[in-house]
Amino acid sequence: MEIYSTTEKEWLAAFESSDTSRILQTLDEVRNSGSVKILPALLDLAENNKDPRIRNEIVTLIGEIKSIEAVPFIAESLNKHDFGDFLNALVAACWQSGLDFSKHLTIFAELFIRGDYKTALEAFTVIEESLQNASEAEIHECLRFLKDAECMVTEEKLPLFLELRKVIQ
16 A cells, blocks of 8 residues: 655645646646656546646656656556547657656557557657667567557558567567
8 A cells, every 4th residue: 555645645635626726736746846656646637637737737747757766657557547639648758758668668569559640659759769778578578569469550550560660670
């Protein structure tokens, strides 16, 4: 069970609020002094709250994160949640952050396959940026996944898919 500080508990309560200005103020506080422990709740908020101002603030915050400890939280949320038309912005924030997602290449390969063209392009960029830090086993696993999923690639994404496989090999 995760133990939160008093401040983090207040942030979590604010995320449950229907008051948009309170949520936006809390997001600003999290940006300035938050911890990675709050990321799952933040990404739950991104999935459940459709207000574009809140979602844009979350994308900005994700794009500014520099702590490598955030990577598993972000990758797991991308794997677990359906962000709908907001997915491509979150995936873009991953490569914009400059964080190393090399241990999660397969998650981004799956996002490439199941997402629309924009999401596929953003996932391609995350994979490409993370390859230099990936182990041979991680690269092999990603290639195996892509080979198995090739039949699911839409005609629109096929040229991009072929290029992704080339870049990974």
